Amino acid sequence: MSMVIILVCRDSVDEDAVLGGRMADEDQGQELDTKIYEVRPSAGKGFGVFATKLITRGTQIIVEEPLVSVAMPEMVAGKGFKMMDMLSDLEREFQALSPEQQADFLQLHDFRFASEDKQSHLLTIFRSNAFNTGDKHVGLFPTIARINHSCRPNSGNWWSEKQGHRVIYAALDIQEGEEVTVSYIPLLKKSSERQQRLGQYGFTCDCPACQSEPGESDKRRVKISRLLETLEQRVYHPSMKADTNEKSIDKALSLIEMIEEEGLADYLHRAFKLAALFNKIGGHFEDAEMWARKALEILQWAEQGSIEAREILDFMESLAPGNLKENSIL
């Protein structure tokens, strides 16, 4: 749902250490269980985050505020972010940290290209680990930074503007001992494009999607991407023809199936929402409510009162018999 903007981390860590993380989320009135994960070495990937017991889908695994957050540097087409513009902000933020926090920062992965041997470590560590903190800022989350990438991740990743924290939640059941994974990049791309993006992080992904039968997964992802885009446009300009809307419902259902087959759980809420909207347009209010409820469930795993979750709640309210004559989609 929310995405890493950054570059790479290198694979040279002190493999003796096992780290813990901050796990209390008082704002959401929820005590998170500190023992559900541990940070430990992950073969060939440096550190990783692992489930220490079954983590059922929907569980918030990590809720973390950024240690530092700075304005996003300007993006230059074809060249990426102007990282040097960020350095002075980063140095100022770093100086304001306690010695322990500075140590937490400096322990994180530090990927640098060969041409960067003189580059500031603050900058390369930050670049290797940072996640968005809103549309215009980017920050460092020391525990979340230990989560490795998969193109078929088992966890979702959400920035809460209201709470000022990032949430990692289980999008699927995660078995005891299984590694917790998120995606660093947009996933509705072919494997070759994904690998190119991940090259900036200094590794080649060997997740099940990247190892699967060449072509199959790529084709499905391209199809999912096109269908999502088409249906998300069409739903706000629905056809007056009943059979066209019925076809859109079928397409939304096949979208859900493809997303499930491809193991992209983090994209499901968008497809559920489409199924809900097209069912309402088609006058199938019970089905509309059922799909809306599924979308809401996922959105609420990440954040109870988000704008997106409230939109779905409003939609569900609009399905009540007295409200239907309004005839708006949401």
Ligand SMILES: C[S@@+](CC[C@H](N)C(=O)[O-])C[C@H]1O[C@@H](n2cnc3c(N)ncnc32)[C@H](O)[C@@H]1O
């Ligand atoms: C944000 S850090 C993740 C945590 C890191 N493994 C650590 O030890 O702190 C990103 C770095 O982890 C490694 N990494 C992440 N996902 C990986 C994957 N799927 N395969 C291999 N290495 C991966 C790469 O070195 C990457 O630059």
